[in-house]
Amino acid sequence: MKKTRRKDIATLIKPQVRRLAAYHIDETPCRIKLDAMENPFSLPTVVQRELAKAVNSASINRYPDPSAKKLTQAIAGFWGMKPANLILGNGSDELIQAILLAFGGPTLIPVPTFAMYEITSRALSQTVVTVPLDKNFDLDADLLLKKAKESKAKVIFLACPNNPTGNRFSDKAVRRILDRADAAVVLDEAYFSFSGKSYLSLLQNYPNMIVLRTLSKIGLAGLRIGVLAASPEIVAELNKIRLPYNINSLSQAAAVAVLKHRAIIERQISLLISERENLYNALAQMKGVTAYPSETNFILFRTAVDATTVYGKLKKAGILIKNLNKPGPLKNCLRVTIGTKEENKEFLKTVRNILDTD
Numbered sequence: 001m002k003k004t005r006r007k008d009i010a011t012l013i014k015p016q017v018r019r020l021a022a023y024h025i026d027e028t029p030c031r032i033k034l035d036a037m038e039n040p041f042s043l044p045t046v047v048q049r050e051l052a053k054a055v056n057s058a059s060i061n062r063y064p065d066p067s068a069k070k071l072t073q074a075i076a077g078f079w080g081m082k083p084a085n086l087i088l089g090n091g092s093d094e095l096i097q098a099i100l101l102a103f104g105g106p107t108l109i110p111v112p113t114f115a116m117y118e119i120t121s122r123a124l125s126q127t128v129v130t131v132p133l134d135k136n137f138d139l140d141a142d143l144l145l146k147k148a149k150e151s152k153a154k155v156i157f158l159a160c161p162n163n164p165t166g167n168r169f170s171d172k173a174v175r176r177i178l179d180r181a182d183a184a185v186v187l188d189e190a191y192f193s194f195s196g197k198s199y200l201s202l203l204q205n206y207p208n209m210i211v212l213r214t215l216s217k218i219g220l221a222g223l224r225i226g227v228l229a230a231s232p233e234i235v236a237e238l239n240k241i242r243l244p245y246n247i248n249s250l251s252q253a254a255a256v257a258v259l260k261h262r263a264i265i266e267r268q269i270s271l272l273i274s275e276r277e278n279l280y281n282a283l284a285q286m287k288g289v290t291a292y293p294s295e296t297n298f299i300l301f302r303t304a305v306d307a308t309t310v311y312g313k314l315k316k317a318g319i320l321i322k323n324l325n326k327p328g329p330l331k332n333c334l335r336v337t338i339g340t341k342e343e344n345k346e347f348l349k350t351v352r353n354i355l356d357t358d
């Protein structure tokens with residue numbers, strides 16, 4: 001058969017996608033994994049057995065429950081939400097994509113913030129407008145509102161608390177944006193469990209408000225379950241573009257089994273919060289380190305020496321954290337997820353050694 005000359009296939013891909021850098025995940029095997037805001041604890045054997053039983057009885061020859069009814073009920077009960085206001089996603093990443101598919105752009109985001117708001121917007125060929133956070137990583141509500149108006153932004157993402165900075169934006173600024181913006185305002189409460197503060201109760205007051213949560217940070221990252229709460233109108237529209245069967249049967253069954261054990265989950269969260277305070281105090285006192293207060297399960301810190309070198313030395317010692325070092329507000333910044341007591345101790349000892357010998 002005669003071979004026809006074909007154009008380089010990559011040139012057919014949208015320029016917006018070709019220009020993107022993939023969300024970077026360092027897959028280096030490590031002894032101590034403190035890079036991805038996972039919960040470091042495993043489940044007690046009894047709960048693991050219940051989970052195995054639930055997974056065993058799932059009919060995997062059938063498609064999953066398309067509206068994940070039992071899991072939606074379980075999550076609604078766990079967090080005091082109304083099932084009619086909820087949509088579940090394959091991680092909240094999928095829900096961010098659904099919001100952007102439904103509303104379109106421009107997307108407005110404070111920076112620095114969670115990378116997927118920008119990556120997904122660009123993948124969908126939408127304009128991204130950025131507003132710098134102030135020196136305390138707080139929002140300038142007036143500047144944000146001005147830019148929202150000028151750009152005719154359709155969606156504003158506010159991670160509350162924010163990743164990677166770890167702080168909550170001032171309540172006054174968030175409410176001002178909710179009050180005045182002519183856009184969907186997404187309050188991403190991925191780290192809600194570690195701050196205890198939520199905007200959920202304001203949902204009835206603001207028809208343009210969307211709340212996101214996730215089960216990833218409280219021990220179920222492997223199941224990929226995100227939660228979106230919004231008005232029934234928004235939920236109805238988003239359901240039109242949600243992929244059918246987006247939550248697989250095993251994840252549905254496993255999450256329902258685990259969520260029955262509220263006390264265990266809450267105990268793990270409070271342990272992590274007290275470990276976070278210990279780790280913050282130790283980092284804050286360390287010479288050559290500036291630590292930023294956190295209401296999440298991670299801590300952002302800045303090193304006086306080159307952070308990429310510190311990151312590399314930690315990795316060599318078998319400890320993986322996240323390197324955020326690049327010119328701008330995150331210059332020489334690193335992010336460490338709260339681990340177990342022993343992991344945090346070893347992390348601190350290793351950082352101390354690295355900084356002492358540098």
Ligand code: PMP
Nearest residue numbers: 091092093114159163190214216
């Ligand atoms: N939102 C924020 C603010 C995050 O930090 C993350 C995870 N890094 C996510 C959403 C995505 O979480 P998941 O897709 O695991 O639910």
